[in-house]
Amino acid sequence: MEILSKTLEVGIKGKAYPIHLGSSLGLKVRSVIQKILDSGRKVCVVTDENLKVSQASFINQCFDGCSICVLPAGETTKSMHYLGKTFDFFCDQGLGRNSVLIAFGGGVIGDLTGYAAASYLRGIDFYQVPTTLLSMVDSSVGGKTGINISGGKNLVGAFYQPEAVFIDTDLLSTLPPREFSAGMAEVVKTGLLGNKELFDKLVLMGKLSDKHPDLVSVITACCVLKSTVVSEDEREMAHSGGRALLNLGHTFGHAIENVTGYGAYLHGEAVAIGLVMAKNLSIRCGYSLEGLSESLVNLLQLYQLPLSLKEPLPLESLMKSMFSDKKTRNGKLRFVLLRNIGDAITKEGIDEKMIEEIWRAGGAK
Ligand SMILES: NC(=O)c1ccc[n+]([C@@H]2O[C@H](COP(=O)([O-])OP(=O)(O)OC[C@H]3O[C@@H](n4cnc5c(N)ncnc54)[C@H](O)[C@@H]3O)[C@@H](O)[C@H]2O)c1
Missing domain, CATH: 1.20.1090.10 (Dehydroquinate synthase-like - alpha domain)
Structure with a gap:
């Protein structure tokens, strides 16, 4: 399949990273993950229940060999409770310092996974694969990660930049x-x-x-x-x-x-x-x-x-x-x-x- 994409760079001092943007990016995502797996590192994908169903073919194409942590969909998942569940999953899967996380979802999954990446074992690498328009145009870029607490929205979090962002507009075909x-x-x-x-x-x-x-x-x-x-x-x-x-x-x-x-x-x-x-x-x-x-x-x-x-x-x-x-x-x-x-x-x-x-x-x- 033809890959149609362009690459932009986020020029943050000390942590520049690419945004790959276009359609049919599945092969590109897969090749990056394959390289990581081939080097012996574990990869864990964090996603939600809706995407597990609506993007099953992308998940099968790209995330073979990765462990997959599936969280409930929706804003209430961006919480201490589900952050804790996510850490438990990482421990069960034996993720270590050199393991890699992939946030495959909208802003909720991206923000929570980014914060989990920032804090698990004091920081491990992560990639953003946004699946909503909002996360493609905003939340996957810039490194603001975090969760909500009862006192307010995004009150706990970290500035933590991903290794790269893959924006595949084909993923929007199933977005309500x-x-x-x-x-x-x-x-x-x-x-x-x-x-x-x-x-x-x-x-x-x-x-x-x-x-x-x-x-x-x-x-x-x-x-x-x-x-x-x-x-x-x-x-x-x-x-x-x-x-x-x-x-x-x-x-x-x-x-x-x-x-x-x-x-x-x-x-x-x-x-x-x-x-x-x-x-x-x-x-x-x-x-x-x-x-x-x-x-x-x-x-x-x-x-x-x-x-x-x-x-x-x-x-x-x-x-x-x-x-x-x-x-x-x-x-x-x-x-x-x-x-x-x-x-x-x-x-x-x-x-x-x-x-x-x-x-x-x-x-x-
Ligand atoms: N970090 C930042 O800089 C930043 C910026 C803006 C917003 N945000 C945060 O982003 C969050 C909102 O993100 P959102 O609007 O992406 O919501 P979301 O992550 O809750 O996703 C919206 C819904 O769409 C479903 N979905 C996602 N992709 C799909 C797809 N391709 N096909 C079918 N269903 C799909 C999800 O399961 C969910 O039910 C808020 O928590 C907000 O605070 C963060």
Whole structure:
């Protein structure tokens, strides 16, 4: 089978790695795994119950000779409980310091496996093979790994970069449409942060799908933006701007996920509402966003993404959750605001009353 792929590089200092991107990448993945197995190292694939069924042929083609740890699907798997189960599996399989993990799944599997790789035996190698649009355009790149705890989303984790990322767009053929749409929220976020050319492309190209001719170029644009940003500020330490800009809409979105117990909203759906709120907050802070506001809403609607809370949620809980989010600095909330397409800033010290107004407009009570 012809392999159609390109390779991008994530230029993190001391840990550069490739992103192989295209279709029909199974043979490429297999050849990398075969080399590892031939060198006597063990390989363990971490995946979820849905993928075990829907991507059985990819699993058979690529992961023969590997042990396979199958976890339940869904956000609640990104937890201490399942992290512990995963470590137990590694021990049972006799994984050692030179063993290798493969994260084969969406952002949940990628984040959890990455963190397991960072902490098992104080760190072993891992590869990302993302299977959702969201994980292809965002979570598999950049090395943020972690799990949720009751206090908040992604509050326990590590910056830990993979050895390589394999983005095979053929894997999207089995992804449910609601999950594809959720991934589009992060694509739209990237469009807003990126540049007018990318955002206009999203507006003009019609509805993206796994068969759309622009799919690879859109994923490429997202990976290029993300890898550029994380290469410059891997650990989100920049005093202003930097990697924190990738959190556009996420301070609101994470609070929605946390307050609803990580089930009612997919991550991307919560981010979509968060993008609308971030846009509204930007306007309240004096940035006019002429024209952009309408295009953003139209784009999110095109993918049936929510623009406001489906059911009212208590304002007090949402505000409390925001304050326990790791995006606070010295106890102050930090927001990403848009001044225009491709022109975002981080801002602290916004009046809490204004934030509450934005929540109420979005359906909080
Ligand atoms: N690390 C980062 O930088 C980063 C960035 C953005 C989001 N995230 C995290 O990513 C997570 C969300 O990831 P997600 O949206 O990929 O969700 P997910 O991992 O839960 O996957 C979504 C669902 O689709 C199923 N699925 C996955 N691939 C499939 C395929 N090819 N065919 C059929 N079914 C498939 C899964 O079983 C699951 O039910 C959140 O926890 C979020 O915090 C992390």
